[in-house]
Amino acid sequence: MDTGYIHYNEKMIDHFMNPRNVGEIEDPHGVATVGDPTCGDFLRAAIRVEDGRIHDFKFLTQGCPAAIATSSIATEVAIGKTLEEALQLNDNDVIIAAGGIPARKAHCSLLAIRALHEAIRQYLARSDKKEREGHEAANDR
Ligand code: FES
Numbered sequence: 757m758d759t760g761y762i763h764y765n766e767k768m769i770d771h772f773m774n775p776r777n778v779g780e781i782e783d784p785h786g787v788a789t790v791g792d793p794t795c796g797d798f799l800r801a802a803i804r805v806e807d808g809r810i811h812d813f814k815f816l817t818q819g820c821p822a823a824i825a826t827s828s829i830a831t832e833v834a835i836g837k838t839l840e841e842a843l844q845l846n847d848n849d850v851i852i853a854a855g856g857i858p859a860r861k862a863h864c865s866l867l868a869i870r871a872l873h874e875a876i877r878q879y880l881a882r883s884d885k886k887e888r889e890g891h892e893a894a895n896d897r
Pocket of ligand 1: 792795796797819820821822823861863864867
């Protein structure tokens with residue numbers, strides 16, 4: 757019987773009540789803000805990269821309980837991954853790590869992953885630019 761209530765598992769409730777990796781990163785390597793036009797929620801992600809891996813990933817969101825919980829879980833899934841591995845992550849990886857989420861909340865699990873991918877692309881674009889500037893400076897000598 758559909759009561760109209762949304763039922764979350766214990767892991768989702770734990771990450772909603774005690775979200776991990778919430779906040780800002782001082783001097784981040786990449787930052788991105790993404791929104792979900794279907795509900796108006798948004799999320800800001802910041803990353804630091806060390807040795808080609810996601811060393812730190814923090815988020816701030818104005819989102820629903822599922823967005824908060826899945827974003828917290830997404831940070832745990834992504835931290836430690838190489839940039840290539842992190843770019844391969846999708847909402848299914850977050851849903852699996854969460855132990856499943858109600859179908860109508862599946863879109864909420866995309867926010868953190870979309871923001872993570874944007875932040876990585878920003879980091880890679882900056883790294884490319886720095887490398888090009890380095891080459892140009894070396895060629896000018
Ligand atoms: Fe907007 Fe969940 S309803 S992110």
